[in-house]
Amino acid sequence: MNISLLFDFTRQDFVDRYSGSALGALWAFIHPLVMIFIFTVIFANVMSAKLPGGSGGNYDYPIYLVSGLLPWIAFTNTITRCSTVFLEKRHLLNKIRLTLAYLPVYVVISETVTFAIAFTLFLGFLAATNQLPGAWLLFVPLIFILQQIFAFGLGLLFGVLNVFLRDVKELVTIVLTFWFWLTPLVWVPAVAPEWLQQLQDYINPANWFIAAYRDIFVHHHLPDINALSRLVIIAHAVLLGAWFLLKWLEKDIRDFL
Amino acid sequence: MYFFLITTGLTVVMLLIAKWVLWRINGSRSTLILIALSTLYFLVVLQLSQFILGHAA
Numbered sequence: 001m002n003i004s005l006l007f008d009f010t011r012q013d014f015v016d017r018y019s020g021s022a023l024g025a026l027w028a029f030i031h032p033l034v035m036i037f038i039f040t041v042i043f044a045n046v047m048s049a050k051l052p053g054g055s056g057g058n059y060d061y062p063i064y065l066v067s068g069l070l071p072w073i074a075f076t077n078t079i080t081r082c083s084t085v086f087l088e089k090r091h092l093l094n095k096i097r098l099t100l101a102y103l104p105v106y107v108v109i110s111e112t113v114t115f116a117i118a119f120t121l122f123l124g125f126l127a128a129t130n131q132l133p134g135a136w137l138l139f140v141p142l143i144f145i146l147q148q149i150f151a152f153g154l155g156l157l158f159g160v161l162n163v164f165l166r167d168v169k170e171l172v173t174i175v176l177t178f179w180f181w182l183t184p185l186v187w188v189p190a191v192a193p194e195w196l197q198q199l200q201d202y203i204n205p206a207n208w209f210i211a212a213y214r215d216i217f218v219h220h221h222l223p224d225i226n227a228l229s230r231l232v233i234i235a236h237a238v239l240l241g242a243w244f245l246l247k248w249l250e251k252d253i254r255d256f257l
Numbered sequence: 258m259y260f261f262l263i264t265t266g267l268t269v270v271m272l273l274i275a276k277w278v279l280w281r282i283n284g285s286r287s288t289l290i291l292i293a294l295s296t297l298y299f300l301v302v303l304q305l306s307q308f309i310l311g312h313a314a
Contacts, residue, residue: 101288138261139306146299225307229300236296243288 005098009106010113032070032118036125039065051218052190059129060218066122067217068185068210071144074115075151075206076176081107082155083162083172090257100253101246104159108152115144126217136216139223143216146231147209153239160246163253183207201227205234260309264302271298 018024039062051060082104086093089103119140126132162168183206189197200207208231212223246253271294278290 142299142302149295222306222310225303225311229303232296232299232303236292240289240292243292247285 006102006106006109010109013106013110014113028114028117029121032121035069035118036062036066036122040125052188057131059131063126063131064188064214064218065186066125067213070115070118070122071147071209071213072180072183072185072206073118074111074144075147075209076180077114078108078111078148078151079155079158079176080169080172081111082152083158084169085155086159086163086253086257087166093254093257100250101156101243104152104155107155108148111151112144112148131217133216133220136220136222139216140213143209143212143223143228146228146235149239150205150209150231150235153235153242156246157238157242160242160249160253163256164249179206183210185210205231260306263305263309267298267302267305271295 014025014028018027021027023030040059043061043065045058051064085104085107086100089098092098093100093103123132123137158168158172162172183204184192184200189200192200200211208224208227212228215221215223274294275291278287278294282290
């Protein structure tokens with residue numbers, strides 16, 4: 001698939017998302033800004049929430065929350081939107097011969113741009129509160145690319161299945177809700193039972209990248225490389241599996257669409 | 258400093274190889290090679306970071 005076509009799809013995605021609204025693309029800035037503001041005001045100023053194992057600062061818990069939620073939102077949006085991309089673009093697929101496996105890439109790019117905007121605002125907040133993590137920041141693109149490869153693989157897998165069984169889209173939403181609460185995004189692992197903490201380390205790939213962001217933004221140290229290496233293997237294995245499934249069912253997918 | 262120079266160099270090399278794969282090899286094989294290349298790249302960068310930055314810390 002032509003790369004310029006992917007960028008055209010991405011641009012169109014942003015145009016479609018904000019077309020008709022008075023503030024237009026400004027909404028992409030307003031949403032994360034409001035999220036950071038609310039978490040800071042509620043948890044730092046109203047509830048004075050303290051993070052177990054944190055430095056004891058006022059902003060520890062808001063930083064803990066936002067550093068986990070921003071990547072999670074990009075991750076889940078990528079999965080849910082990729083899982084419906086073939087049906088949404090079927091009018092195009094029926095007219096032009098597009099490479100199916102590369103079509104959802106525009107969703108990944110679009111969500112990456114949205115994340116980059118939100119993340120820049122978050123960095124502004126960290127700079128204002130004197131909490132910037134320093135050189136470890138350079139790890140963030142690496143972790144983000146890995147999480148998006150994983151999200152792309154899962155999205156592609158669900159996208160293929162969704163063509164044949166429309167319930168998959170609803171199931172994905174439910175599974176992601178369970179996954180949200182099973183991953184330490186709003187709760188702290190230290191308060192969870194021992195078995196749940198061990199489960200996170202062994203079988204929850206989302207926790208591997210969320211914990212890596214927390215290592216950088218909350219604890220200001222090198223992320224767990226072994227967990228990230230496991231994520232590399234799982235993310236690429238899922239992508240490979242999804243790609244094989246797509247190749248195997250490609251003719252049927254085009255017939256169904 | 259050395260770490261970031263090495264990883265930047267590795268990234269450039271990987272992107273050049275990826276571009277060459279996309280230009281030279283068509284069809285299914287190019288995707289398989291790109292996935293394998295990406296896996297190898299991330300594993301190497303992560304192990305390098307543990308080796309260099311872990312020791313430096």
